[in-house]
Amino acid sequence: MKMVDEEIKAIVAETLAEQHRLQQESIDAIVSKEVASALVTFGIEDDDRKELRADFQHLRRWRKSVDQAQRYTLKAVITVIATGLMGAVFLGVQVMLGK
Incomplete structure (x- = not known):
């Protein structure tokens, strides 16, 4: 029973870490896109x-x-x-x- 609990905790922790990483990548992509968009509105191209x-x-x-x-x-x-x-x-x- 104890081994199963530890395995479940490890799986949950790994899943949460992966979800956090994916969310962070999404946030970074959105911020980069918005900054580029704001610069373009000021007339600054890439x-x-x-x-x-x-x-x-x-x-x-x-x-x-x-x-x-x-x-x-x-x-x-x-x-x-x-x-x-x-x-x-x-x-x-x-x-x-x-x-």
């Missing part, structure tokens, strides 16, 4: 995917270079302001000592 990827990579490089330029610009502005303040303080001290 052949355009490589170009689209290259465009996104170019945009990412452009964004990173703009971010870097903004950081350098901010540092330059801070440096100019600090230098100007230090120069003003130096001139003020010279004027005070010269009197």
